[in-house]
Amino acid sequence: KLSKKKKKKLTDEEKEYKSKRKEIQKKLIKFATRVPVFMYLTDYRERRLEDVIIQLEPGLFKKVTGLDVKDFELLVSLGVFNSSLMNDAVYKFKRYEDASLEYAGLNMHEGEDIGLFDTTISSDELYLQE
Numbered sequence: 001k002l003s004k005k006k007k008k009k010l011t012d013e014e015k016e017y018k019s020k021r022k023e024i025q026k027k028l029i030k031f032a033t034r035v036p037v038f039m040y041l042t043d044y045r046e047r048r049l050e051d052v053i054i055q056l057e058p059g060l061f062k063k064v065t066g067l068d069v070k071d072f073e074l075l076v077s078l079g080v081f082n083s084s085l086m087n088d089a090v091y092k093f094k095r096y097e098d099a100s101l102e103y104a105g106l107n108m109h110e111g112e113d114i115g116l117f118d119t120t121i122s123s124d125e126l127y128l129q130e
Contacts, residue, residue: 034065047115049090086117
């Protein structure tokens with residue numbers, strides 16, 4: 001049988017766990033809703049999103065998402081992001097962004113490689129995957 005002291009300790013640990021879990025959930029939701037804004041604001045379309053976040057625009061990433069590089073790297077190391085789903089989401093965003101720019105008569109990135117979440121593809125591949 002657990003003593004009152006041990007029960008209290010266990011309850012405090014459970015509260016801490018739930019609090020941390022809720023904090024991580026909030027950060028993930030904020031990340032998911034703000035990443036498109038971050039991608040729109042950055043000029044490094046040809047680079048992998050991971051590289052842009054960690055090496056090229058960590059300050060902008062923090063400002064837009066509220067996450068710092070350490071938070072992002074922790075989430076990556078925990079396997080929170082499904083690479084194929086993330087690559088697909090970034091791909092779709094960039095397709096949509098390209099279509100918007102072309103509609104406006106701008107095609108500044110023609111012929112450049114396209115950075116996805118953790119890989120890059122050629123601009124030709126971007127349109128072959130339709």
